[in-house]
Amino acid sequence: MSFEPKILGIACNWCTYTGADLAGTTRLQYPQNLRVVRVMCSSRINPSFIFRAFQLGADGVLIGGCHPGDCHYNTGNLYARRRLAVTKKILEFSGLEPGRFRVEWISASEGNKFAEVVTEFTAQIKSLGPQTKFKISQ
Amino acid sequence: MSRIGVFVCHCGLNIAKTVRVSELAEFAATLPDVVVAKDYKFMCSTPGQEMIVNDIKQHKLDRIIVTACSPLMHEQTFRKVLTASGLNQYLLTIVNIREQVSWVTHDIEEGTAKAKALLNGAVYRSRLLVPLTSRVIDVNPNVMVVGGGIAGIQAALELANTGKKVYLVEKNSTIGGHMAQFDKTFPTLDCSACILTPKMDAVLQHKNITMMTSCEVSEVKGFVGNFDITVRQKARYVDHSKCNACLACTEKCPGKGISEWDESLVKRKAIYIPFPQAVPQKPIIDKESCTFFKKGKCRLCEKACEQKAIDFEQQDTFVQVKVGAVILATGFDLMDTKPLVQYGYGKYPGVYNALEVERLFNSAGPTGGKVTLRDGSEPKSIAILHCIGSRDKNNHEHCSRVCCMYSLKFAHLFKEKTSADVYHFYIDMRAAGKGYEEFYNRIIEEDVKFIRGKGARVAQSADEPGRLVVEAEDTITGKFIKLPVDMVVLSPAIVPRADARDIARLFNLSTDKQGFFMERHPKLAPLSTMSEGIFIAGVCQSPKDIPDTVAQAYGAAAEALTIVVRDKMELEATTAMVNPASCCGCQNCVRVCPYGAPSYNAEKKVSEINEALCKGCGLCASVCPSSAIIARHFTNDQVLAEMEGLMEF
Numbered sequence: 175m176s177f178e179p180k181i182l183g184i185a186c187n188w189c190t191y192t193g194a195d196l197a198g199t200t201r202l203q204y205p206q207n208l209r210v211v212r213v214m215c216s217s218r219i220n221p222s223f224i225f226r227a228f229q230l231g232a233d234g235v236l237i238g239g240c241h242p243g244d245c246h247y248n249t250g251n252l253y254a255r256r257r258l259a260v261t262k263k264i265l266e267f268s269g270l271e272p273g274r275f276r277v278e279w280i281s282a283s284e285g286n287k288f289a290e291v292v293t294e295f296t297a298q299i300k301s302l303g304p305q306t307k308f309k310i311s312q
Numbered sequence: 313m314s315r316i317g318v319f320v321c322h323c324g325l326n327i328a329k330t331v332r333v334s335e336l337a338e339f340a341a342t343l344p345d346v347v348v349a350k351d352y353k354f355m356c357s358t359p360g361q362e363m364i365v366n367d368i369k370q371h372k373l374d375r376i377i378v379t380a381c382s383p384l385m386h387e388q389t390f391r392k393v394l395t396a397s398g399l400n401q402y403l404l405t406i407v408n409i410r411e412q413v414s415w416v417t418h419d420i421e422e423g424t425a426k427a428k429a430l431l432n433g434a435v436y437r438s439r440l441l442v443p444l445t446s447r448v449i450d451v452n453p454n455v456m457v458v459g460g461g462i463a464g465i466q467a468a469l470e471l472a473n474t475g476k477k478v479y480l481v482e483k484n485s486t487i488g489g490h491m492a493q494f495d496k497t498f499p500t501l502d503c504s505a506c507i508l509t510p511k512m513d514a515v516l517q518h519k520n521i522t523m524m525t526s527c528e529v530s531e532v533k534g535f536v537g538n539f540d541i542t543v544r545q546k547a548r549y550v551d552h553s554k555c556n557a558c559l560a561c562t563e564k565c566p567g568k569g570i571s572e573w574d575e576s577l578v579k580r581k582a583i584y585i586p587f588p589q590a591v592p593q594k595p596i597i598d599k600e601s602c603t604f605f606k607k608g609k610c611r612l613c614e615k616a617c618e619q620k621a622i623d624f625e626q627q628d629t630f631v632q633v634k635v636g637a638v639i640l641a642t643g644f645d646l647m648d649t650k651p652l653v654q655y656g657y658g659k660y661p662g663v664y665n666a667l668e669v670e671r672l673f674n675s676a677g678p679t680g681g682k683v684t685l686r687d688g689s690e691p692k693s694i695a696i697l698h699c700i701g702s703r704d705k706n707n708h709e710h711c712s713r714v715c716c717m718y719s720l721k722f723a724h725l726f727k728e729k730t731s732a733d734v735y736h737f738y739i740d741m742r743a744a745g746k747g748y749e750e751f752y753n754r755i756i757e758e759d760v761k762f763i764r765g766k767g768a769r770v771a772q773s774a775d776e777p778g779r780l781v782v783e784a785e786d787t788i789t790g791k792f793i794k795l796p797v798d799m800v801v802l803s804p805a806i807v808p809r810a811d812a813r814d815i816a817r818l819f820n821l822s823t824d825k826q827g828f829f830m831e832r833h834p835k836l837a838p839l840s841t842m843s844e845g846i847f848i849a850g851v852c853q854s855p856k857d858i859p860d861t862v863a864q865a866y867g868a869a870a871e872a873l874t875i876v877v878r879d880k881m882e883l884e885a886t887t888a889m890v891n892p893a894s895c896c897g898c899q900n901c902v903r904v905c906p907y908g909a910p911s912y913n914a915e916k917k918v919s920e921i922n923e924a925l926c927k928g929c930g931l932c933a934s935v936c937p938s939s940a941i942i943a944r945h946f947t948n949d950q951v952l953a954e955m956e957g958l959m960e961f
Contacts, residue, residue: 198411206422209958218930230959247929248906282822
């Protein structure tokens with residue numbers, strides 16, 4: 175059986191989650207490996223969520239927020255952008271393959287972009303194979 | 313131990329086609345704390361809702377999971393079901409297996425597997441939910457309408473007639489918008505001014521409307537029910553409280569500016585009213601074209617003014633307005649067709665855009681309603697080119713909706729006012745609207761020629777100097793044609809206002825791909841936005857004709873009224889709170905919050921959050937080094953539990 179990765183998504187309510195809904199409303203097709211947690215703002219995302227996701231066995235983590243400057247909460251995603259950039263460095267410093275963690279700015283009108291990003295990211299994670307660096311075996 | 317009820321919706325076949333719903337319900341029944349799990353055709357229908365109510369009673373449920381469409385669609389619907397059953401509404405969890413599962417796959421195995429994972433995550437999260445109490449706030453009864461075109465005017469009048477106070481903000485010196493520039497309106501050919509100017513006057517006379525012309529919104533604070541908006545009153549250099557609208561000043565003014573109103577076809581004075589029926593009838597000075605501002609002397613208007621209303625020292629001022637709801641009706645621009653060099657707009661004097669032609673037809677326009685070219689001669693043949701920049705993947709993909717009809721109107725008016733031959737170059741004729749097809753048929757009878765093919769290029773005639781040649785492929789005959797004409801009218805794409813993105817940012821709206829304001833839901837909430845209390849009407853949402861615009865204005869007024877008619881309203885309870893026992897007093901939260909909700913209590917050495925200001929983004933919770941801040945409904949524990957559930961399957 176081919177490797178079907180588990181990908182955890184965390185999406186902000188106003189842009190990326192709504193964009194994901196739009197992808198559905200327009201019946202775009204994309205792989206079903208992504209499971210999305212909805213938060214109100216990408217700034218809610220604590221780096222510990224991402225580490226935990228990898229510990230839980232996520233093969234990839236995808237974060238989605240509003241485009242910088244378009245945050246529903248004015249400046250939230252600007253803080254998120256900085257924090258997630260640092261998180262990415264720490265993850266890679268700790269030995270995670272660079273392609274497993276991704277941050278994308280997807281607006282409420284970008285259903286197409288959402289589907290494209292998920293498709294592309296899923297393919298990338300498939301080629302990387304299962305994530306073992308952080309996974310805690312149960 | 314909680315007692316969870318899981319309710320799986322089929323949504324007809326929308327979900328059931330790619331998710332095995334009964335299998336999903338059986339799976340749910342095996343998950344921890346799930347007491348009852350059912351599936352049903354339409355969970356949002358009355359029988360579906362009643363099923364939930366009955367099961368809450370019968371099984372003493374204390375958590376509800378509805379596995380259905382997006383929470384953005386029906387979270388409110390099902391929250392009400394919980395409230396009606398005596399359960400706290402925040403004990404509801406929605407699992408989105410329609411927009412984010414069944415509609416994005418054709419594979420029932422994949423769909424069912426993903427739905428199970430999502431549901432498992434929801435069960436984990438649901439067990440940790442706690443009841444929350446909504447905040448109750450006072451509602452300001454006033455409304456602001458931004459944009460004084462027909463949409464803004466209509467919305468303002470409706471609201472004012474209900475007794476609510478309305479602030480109508482318009483950036484130009486007169487209200488009226490584009491509709492005031494038109495001569496006739498399709499398909500009835502009634503005169504635009506005759507139906508609009510009485511409404512403009514009604515706005516001026518209405519005791520409940522404060523008209524704020526030459527004004528722009530500069531800052532928006534607060535939230536639904538209590539917006540605190542700063543409006544910039546641009547300097548007019550005329551004190552309107554003194555001006556008696558005698559317009560003696562405009563007669564004496566030697567300045568010459570380009571008339572925006574007449575689409576740059578003619579000049580106007582530097583102190584001016586845009587058109588004779590402008591509301592208010594009081595002039596402003598255009599600094600750019602004023603001799604005094606340019607050269608430091610003149611002041612002829614000041615001498616002519618008996619009221620001593622001219623004030624060259626006037627500065628922009630800022631006005632604070634408090635309202636409970638806002639309607640945005642900021643309208644549109646025509647696409648600038650100059651970059652489409654193949655059509656020669658701005659290069660050949662014989663090429664006009666649609667709004668310029670509206671002004672040529674208008675009896676109050678630059679030619680007094682006579683159709684003449686820039687050299688004063690009457691055109692003998694005219695080509696109208698549809699879809700310039702719209703329905704065009706290289707420019708704007710959308711159809712601008714009104715161009716077919718106004719182009720037909722132009723053809724009629726050209727026939728009425730000249731003896732010219734009139735040719736349409738079109739892709740399809742779109743005449744969907746009451747009386748529109750009939751109007752199209754009437755124009756066909758008027759000896760107007762229709763060429764099915766988009767105008768490809770406008771060039772100067774090689775044989776006849778001064779004449780133009782329209783090149784196109786006639787898609788019916790399959791022949792390439794070159795048609796010599798005297799005048800070319802472009803029907804350009806309707807695009808959002810140049811500053812629409814700035815307005816969207818001020819009011820926290822999303823815009824669509826083209827830059828039009830995004831509605832909350834394309835079908836069921838076309839006038840609401842993702843920002844509570846902010847509504848949209850007219851072309852700022854998407855291109856539409858006057859009847860649709862007016863209908864939206866009525867609708868937006870009713871939507872705004874549903875907020876300001878109340879004395880008090882409930883706000884989301886999903887705010888942040890500080891646990892003082894673990895707060896270290898670092899004040900990270902105070903520094904990052906965009907709303908100033910957290911403050912430092914120096915006496916207790918801890919931060920405190922003002923719930924009235926908190927909007928629940930959760931930023932403070934994730935910058936808190938000691939995890940003292942709890943983002944209600946999105947706590948660390950709740951998010952981590954959901955993740956655990958999602959990763960298990």
